[in-house]
Amino acid sequence: MSTKPESCELTAKDFKTDQQVKWCAGCGDHSILTQLQKVLASKKADRDHTVFVSGIGCSSRFPYYMDTYGFHGIHGRAPAIATGVKCANPELDVWVVTGDGDALSIGGNHFIHAIRRNIGIKIILFNNQIYGLTKGQYSPTTEFGTRTRSSPFGAIDHPLHPISVAIGTEVTFVARTVDMDVQHLQYVLERAAAHKGTAFVEVFQNCAVYNNNAYAWATDRQTKHEHILYLEHGKPLIFGTNRDKGIRLNGDEPEVVSLAEVSPDDLVIHDEKARDPSMAFRLSRMYHPEFPVPLGVFRAIEKPTYEELMMDQIAQVRAKQGLGSLDELFLAGDTWKV
Amino acid sequence: MGPATSTDVDSNQRSTKPIKEIPQAAIRFAGDSGDGMQLVGSQFTATSAVYGNDVATFPDYPAEIRAPMGTLAGVSGFQVNFASRNIHTPGDRADVLVAMNPAALKVCLNDLAEGGILIVNSDEFTPSNLQRAQYDHNPLETNELSRYQLHSVPITQNTLEAVASTGLGPKEASRCKNFYALGLTYWLYDRPLEPTIRWINSKFGRVPAVARANTLALQAGYEFGEKSAAFKLRYRVRPADLPPGTYRNVTGNQAVALGFITAAQLAGKPLFYGSYPITPASEILHELSGEKRFDVRVFQAEDEIAAMCAVVGAAFAGAIAVTGTSGPGMALKQEAIGLAVMTELPCVIVNVQRGGPSTGLPTKTEQADLWQAIMGRNGECPLPVIAARSPADCFWTAIEATRVAVKYMTPVIMLSDGFLAMSSEPWRIPEAGELKPIEIRHPTDPSTFHPYARNEHGARPWAIPGTPGLRHRIGGLEKSDVYGTVSYAPANHQRMVTLRARKVANVVQDIPDQEVFGAPQGELLVVSWGGTFGAVRTAVERARETGQDVAHAHLRWLNPLPANLGDILRNFRRVLVCELNMGQLLLLLRAHYLVSAIGLHKVQGRPFMVSDITDKIDELLGGRSP
Numbered sequence: 001m002s003t004k005p006e007s008c009e010l011t012a013k014d015f016k017t018d019q020q021v022k023w024c025a026g027c028g029d030h031s032i033l034t035q036l037q038k039v040l041a042s043k044k045a046d047r048d049h050t051v052f053v054s055g056i057g058c059s060s061r062f063p064y065y066m067d068t069y070g071f072h073g074i075h076g077r078a079p080a081i082a083t084g085v086k087c088a089n090p091e092l093d094v095w096v097v098t099g100d101g102d103a104l105s106i107g108g109n110h111f112i113h114a115i116r117r118n119i120g121i122k123i124i125l126f127n128n129q130i131y132g133l134t135k136g137q138y139s140p141t142t143e144f145g146t147r148t149r150s151s152p153f154g155a156i157d158h159p160l161h162p163i164s165v166a167i168g169t170e171v172t173f174v175a176r177t178v179d180m181d182v183q184h185l186q187y188v189l190e191r192a193a194a195h196k197g198t199a200f201v202e203v204f205q206n207c208a209v210y211n212n213n214a215y216a217w218a219t220d221r222q223t224k225h226e227h228i229l230y231l232e233h234g235k236p237l238i239f240g241t242n243r244d245k246g247i248r249l250n251g252d253e254p255e256v257v258s259l260a261e262v263s264p265d266d267l268v269i270h271d272e273k274a275r276d277p278s279m280a281f282r283l284s285r286m287y288h289p290e291f292p293v294p295l296g297v298f299r300a301i302e303k304p305t306y307e308e309l310m311m312d313q314i315a316q317v318r319a320k321q322g323l324g325s326l327d328e329l330f331l332a333g334d335t336w337k338v
Numbered sequence: 339m340g341p342a343t344s345t346d347v348d349s350n351q352r353s354t355k356p357i358k359e360i361p362q363a364a365i366r367f368a369g370d371s372g373d374g375m376q377l378v379g380s381q382f383t384a385t386s387a388v389y390g391n392d393v394a395t396f397p398d399y400p401a402e403i404r405a406p407m408g409t410l411a412g413v414s415g416f417q418v419n420f421a422s423r424n425i426h427t428p429g430d431r432a433d434v435l436v437a438m439n440p441a442a443l444k445v446c447l448n449d450l451a452e453g454g455i456l457i458v459n460s461d462e463f464t465p466s467n468l469q470r471a472q473y474d475h476n477p478l479e480t481n482e483l484s485r486y487q488l489h490s491v492p493i494t495q496n497t498l499e500a501v502a503s504t505g506l507g508p509k510e511a512s513r514c515k516n517f518y519a520l521g522l523t524y525w526l527y528d529r530p531l532e533p534t535i536r537w538i539n540s541k542f543g544r545v546p547a548v549a550r551a552n553t554l555a556l557q558a559g560y561e562f563g564e565k566s567a568a569f570k571l572r573y574r575v576r577p578a579d580l581p582p583g584t585y586r587n588v589t590g591n592q593a594v595a596l597g598f599i600t601a602a603q604l605a606g607k608p609l610f611y612g613s614y615p616i617t618p619a620s621e622i623l624h625e626l627s628g629e630k631r632f633d634v635r636v637f638q639a640e641d642e643i644a645a646m647c648a649v650v651g652a653a654f655a656g657a658i659a660v661t662g663t664s665g666p667g668m669a670l671k672q673e674a675i676g677l678a679v680m681t682e683l684p685c686v687i688v689n690v691q692r693g694g695p696s697t698g699l700p701t702k703t704e705q706a707d708l709w710q711a712i713m714g715r716n717g718e719c720p721l722p723v724i725a726a727r728s729p730a731d732c733f734w735t736a737i738e739a740t741r742v743a744v745k746y747m748t749p750v751i752m753l754s755d756g757f758l759a760m761s762s763e764p765w766r767i768p769e770a771g772e773l774k775p776i777e778i779r780h781p782t783d784p785s786t787f788h789p790y791a792r793n794e795h796g797a798r799p800w801a802i803p804g805t806p807g808l809r810h811r812i813g814g815l816e817k818s819d820v821y822g823t824v825s826y827a828p829a830n831h832q833r834m835v836t837l838r839a840r841k842v843a844n845v846v847q848d849i850p851d852q853e854v855f856g857a858p859q860g861e862l863l864v865v866s867w868g869g870t871f872g873a874v875r876t877a878v879e880r881a882r883e884t885g886q887d888v889a890h891a892h893l894r895w896l897n898p899l900p901a902n903l904g905d906i907l908r909n910f911r912r913v914l915v916c917e918l919n920m921g922q923l924l925l926l927l928r929a930h931y932l933v934s935a936i937g938l939h940k941v942q943g944r945p946f947m948v949s950d951i952t953d954k955i956d957e958l959l960g961g962r963s964p
Contacts, residue, residue: 017811019823051803053651054813063811064824069803071654072813073647074677080644084651084659085803087635088610092655092803110647113640310635317630324631326603326770329596334533335586335767336388338577 012037015047017067023058026208028179029126033065035182036124039189040068050093053082055102058133059126059205062097076107079114082121083306090307093193096123101131104140104160115169117306118197124189125162125202126179130211148210163284163298166200167277173199174280175297179206180219184230184295191297197305217288218295227288231296236267239292247286254282256291272300353564357528357572362421364429365523367516368446369438369459371404371412374516379416380762381520385533387587387764390577391420394872396428396945397760401617401700408462408470413445420527422576426728426872428761430947434526435486436519438462438493440471456486457522459515461494489568493518493559500558501551510548514555521559528574531556583766590729590758590869591618593765594662594688595625597736599632602658604737605744605776610652610659612637612645614667617700618756619690622662642667646674646687653683654812656780656802658740662688664756665707666697668714675749676715679838681812682790682798684743684750686736691755691868693943702943703756705868706919711751712897712926718835720842722746723897725753727871730765732758735894737773742845744778747797753896755918757945758869784808789822796841843898852900856882856889859909862958865935866916867893867923870946874916877951886959896923904931912958914938916951 015037023029040050050068054060056075063070069092073081078096086094096114103111103125114121130148131137137150138157145154166174173195177188185203192199204215217227229239229247237247238259246267248257254268274280280299287293304312365382367375376397387393396417405412419429431451437443439462450456463478477483478490497515498508517538524531535553542549563569588596602609611634613623627636635657639645645661653659663671668689678685691707693699711723722742726735732754739750781787781799784807790798801808810822818825819833854863855878866874871892878890891906893899907913907927913935915924924937938954940946 047809048806049804051655056814063813066811067809069809070811070813071651071681072811072815073650074673074814077643077647077674080639080647081651081654083637083644084610084612084648084653084657085655086651087637087648088608088652088655088657088659089802089804109640110644113644314630314633314635321631324599324603324629326600326773329599329629329632330767330770331584331586333586334384334388335584336390337584338390338580338582 010041010044010047012041015040015067017065019064021065022061024209026206026212027058028128028203028205028207029059029062031179031182032124032126032185032203032205033062035185036189037066039186039193043190043193045093045193049091050095051082051085052095052097053078053085054097055107056133057099057102057131059097059099060102076102076105077110078102079107079110079121079123083114083117083119086119086121086307087310090120090311094121096121098123098125100125100127100129100139100141100162104162104165108140112165112169115166115171115198115200118172118303119306120197122192122195122199123201124192125200126205127162127202128205128207128211129159129214130207132207132210136210161284162202164281167281167284167299171200171299172197172303173297173300175200176202176204176295178204178215178218178295181295188296191300195300197303218293227292229292229294231270231272231283231294231298233270233272233297236264236269238264238267245292247291254286254291272297274299275301353572355564355570355572357574359574359576361423361575362419362425363434363527363573363575364417364419364432365434365436366415366417366432366446366449367436367519368413368415368442369516370407370441371400371402371414372407373414373438374513375414375416375438378516378520379418381534381537382523382529383418383420383762384537384587385524385529386418386420387585388533389529391422391575392425392578392580392764393587394419394425394428394763395761396757399701406470408439408441408467410441410445410471413442415442415446417449420575422578424578424580426876427945427948430949434523436523438515438519440468440473440477443477444471444473450486452485454486455489455526456483457489457491457519459493459519460490461492491522491562496558496562497555501554504547504551504554506547506551511551514551517552517555518559521556522563524556525560525563526569526572528572531560580764581766585764585766587762588730588733588765589621589760589762590726590732590754591621591690591760592625593730593732594622594736594754595629597733598658598660598686598740599626599629599634600733600770600773601737601740601776602634603632604773605658605740605778607656607658607778608633608635610635610637610649610657611661612639612648612652612659613662614639614642614645616642616664616667618692618759619662619664619667619688621759622688622690642670643674646671647677649685650674650678650681650683653678653685654681654803656800658744659685660688661685662690664690664692664700665694665710668707668710672715675721676717676719677814678749679715679719679721680814682747682838684747684800686739686743686750686752688736688752688754690759691753693941699943701756703869703945704918704941704943705755705870706922706941707753708867708896708919708922711753718839720839720897721748722750722842722845722895723753724750724895725868725893726758727868727892727894729758729761729763733765741776742848744776744800745797745848746795746841746845747800748842753868755869780805781808788820790817791820792837792841796837796844845895846898846901849895849898849900851902852891852893852906854889854891854906857887858889858906860889861887861910862889862912862914862955863907863910864888864890864914864916864951864955865893865923865927866890867896870916870918873946873948874951876948877955880948880952881955886955888955888959893923896926899930907931907933907935912936914954914958916946916954918946
């Protein structure tokens with residue numbers, strides 16, 4: 001076999017392993033796996049320089065199905081493991097695959113701190129609003145009042161909203177998409193793949209067994225356009241099956257308006273590059289069914305990455321002090337001869 | 339042979355008082371947390387080390403950054419033992435106690451040898467300070483200190499007078515009083531002032547008035563000794579007969595940092611250090627953060643778990659990966675250490691042990707994490723465990739731990755402790771060129787690569803991401819032998835558990851046979867491990883000098899244990915295991931070797947005193963031979 005860099009002519013199939021995919025029939029994970037394999041093939045990713053890291057949960061089996069380097073970690077810790085990988089070798093393309101319990105409950109601390117540092121990893125969160133692998137307990141994104149195996153009388157936990165959390169943590173790239181919307185999923189993953197720094201993607205993902213149809217409103221072909229809104233940079237926020245509605249700011253508050261009554265010029269124009277994340281945060285607070293739920297890139301700004309800053313500091317110190325010599329290190333400070 | 343400096347001669351010429359030669363002395367500086375006692379203790383140590391003495395130190399300070407001024411809780415102490423012969427401990431009891439306030443006197447008086455020199459700053463013995471120290475009277479005005487050579491010196495007042503010419507305000511001026519006390523001890527033990535004056539000038543050079551004031555205070559303290567009628571005798575401790583070489587003083591934490599930089603350089607790899615600040619391990623983080631020229635990649639993680647997980651990730655990606663922590667952090671890291679065992683990735687976890695359980699005694703020493711190191715994870719999860727025996731030994735231990743980690747593809751736990759971390763001793767500096775490289779071979783041939791194939795040592799290949807054609811997936815789930823795919827097969831799990839255990843057991847091939855200090859067989863063998871080496875060795879040396887039939891075995895590797903250890907234990911009629919815990923090694927030795935060893939346990943947050951061990955030896959051997 002060749003030890004030269006791979007030829008660029010790879011297809012999605014080249015990213016599949018010989019391992020049998022063991023997710024349930026109807027699980028949204030299948031679609032995400034397929035689209036990510038396509039995206040990596042189309043962007044001519046080097047499989048030998050790509051690493052998938054995961055934690056624990058259904059989604060975290062992902063690395064076993066990707067013919068790249070892979071690390072199936074422990075519950076919640078994938079961002080921390082991925083940080084170590086990226087620091088040791090910043091040349092690697094590092095992806096984290098996680099779920100709502102993994103990233104936001106047991107791994108909440110690592111999730112926010114990876115984003116805060118802007119370490120160059122992509123975090124793909126499969127949000128199905130339920131614990132699947134442990135068989136159906138409520139998760140940190142489960143809607144208030146939902147009956148689950150561990151909340152037979154309704155969940156009394158309030159859910160958190162991953163995109164709001166990420167924006168509050170100074171994320172440089174954040175987007176949302178849906179497992180069943182293949183084209184949009186591909187688009188968002190391509191955008192994430194191209195981002196420098198932490199790219200965070202929330203995927204609405206259906207759990208066919210424990211939380212089936214939780215996102216039916218966002219995937220039903222007949223009605224979804226009444227409930228979702230595609231964000232496009234520089235364009236007004238317009239939605240609806242007939243694209244006849246939009247979002248306007250009333251004071252500080254977004255409101256749904258009819259384009260029959262309001263000119264598109266009065267609508268919010270989406271700016272994913274805005275330095276001030278306030279508008280992106282407001283968009284992340286638009287919930288179903290009161291509002292159409294935004295899909296697409298909320299925020300995409302440039303900022304130095306953690307690994308760049310780390311390596312730059314090393315380079316600067318070396319430029320000033322030279323490469324270290326051990327003898328010089330040992331003899332630093334007060335020494336004496338016997 | 340130490341350097342006879344010109345200062346040494348000069349000060350002798352200036353002095354009119356007689357000098358007595360002694361082989362060894364210990365001084366304890368004690369004062370309020372804000373009094374600069376650690377600073378002057380370190381200066382006395384540096385000066386004595388450069389002068390050529392063997393030195394051993396014991397800093398002892400409160401967990402609180404600034405406890406209320408003048409209180410017992412706020413007392414900060416620093417003991418330095420210096421000698422003209424090889425010493426292993428900071429000394430059981432001090433020959434001199436410098437007490438800068440009543441609280442320091444109360445807390446440290448027990449550490450002063452009977453008849454010892456007691457220098458107190460009488461200016462601080464005010465009614466309010468006495469009250470803060472919970473004295474209902476002034477001990478300087480009773481005869482309760484008559485067992486000591488008491489010198490009441492108005493240190494604050496004398497310092498203010500000495501530095502008046504600098505124009506500093508009274509508050510700043512009085513801060514120089516620690517240097518006055520240092521100067522007095524320099525006079526008492528005939529130490530040169532120049533190294534400290536140089537240090538003052540480099541430290542305070544930007545504020546000339548402060549540099550000048552500290553220098554004046556130092557000199558005034560020295561001159562006070564010479565002029566005061568109360569001080570009649572000086573002492574001289576000649577340079578020690580240490581093995582030839584170039585030396586410098588290191589604390590255990592400094593030596594750990596130096597050791598891992600060296601190990602990474604010897605392996606030709608970047609050093610990744612992921613850590614979360616924790617007492618008493620943080621100094622390793624600080625030291626390594628400053629050494630970027632060696633491509634040290636320091637990651638201050640969000641928590642202990644992240645630090646360990648990042649280490650696992652960095653090891654996967656091919657770095658020399660290390661984390662440092664203390665007991666509570668160690669507990670948090672254990673799941674991720676198990677992941678490193680399962681994925682068979684090389685890394686080193688340094689546990690600078692402190693008093694526990696829970697938050698325990700953050701700034702105090704203990705050895706109660708041995709079980710946590712050996713048995714602290716879920717599942718069958720063995721890994722090699724090594725313990726450093728002295729501050730300078732931390733350097734060699736760090737290198738050895740790294741060597742074993744990469745050779746056997748396993749996490750290694752290195753045990754230090756709060757005492758080793760903070761105390762210091764002379765380190766004989768090696769020449770970098772003489773250190774053996776750490777050879778690492780990463781596989782590159784896809785036609786023969788299997789992630790869980792094993793070499794003759796039982797280690798799997800370290801294939802790093804970025805290597806063409808070696809793509810593979812590892813993780814915490816059980817993997818099939820050789821091929822490394824997920825496997826729940828019953829027989830495979832049994833086989834993998836056995837293979838992992840056998841690999842760790844193989845490390846014994848890299849462990850030298852256990853040495854015994856003293857006769858290879860006899861009446862009593864004292865066994866110790868880690869930072870208690872100095873006290874135990876000194877006690878056994880003394881016992882042997884008096885003719886007692888006692889030997890000493892100090893363990894370096896705790897897992898696996900040296901191949902010949904069982905035979906050694908059986909060659910003695912009695913075995914005494916001395917540890918700063920309630921019998922953790924004792925249990926392991928009894929379990930491994932079915933020996934009826936007994937233990938000496940101490941959990942007071944302090945190291946063993948030599949006398950603790952000597953007393954026990956005497957008890958077991960029925961008193962000293964005539």
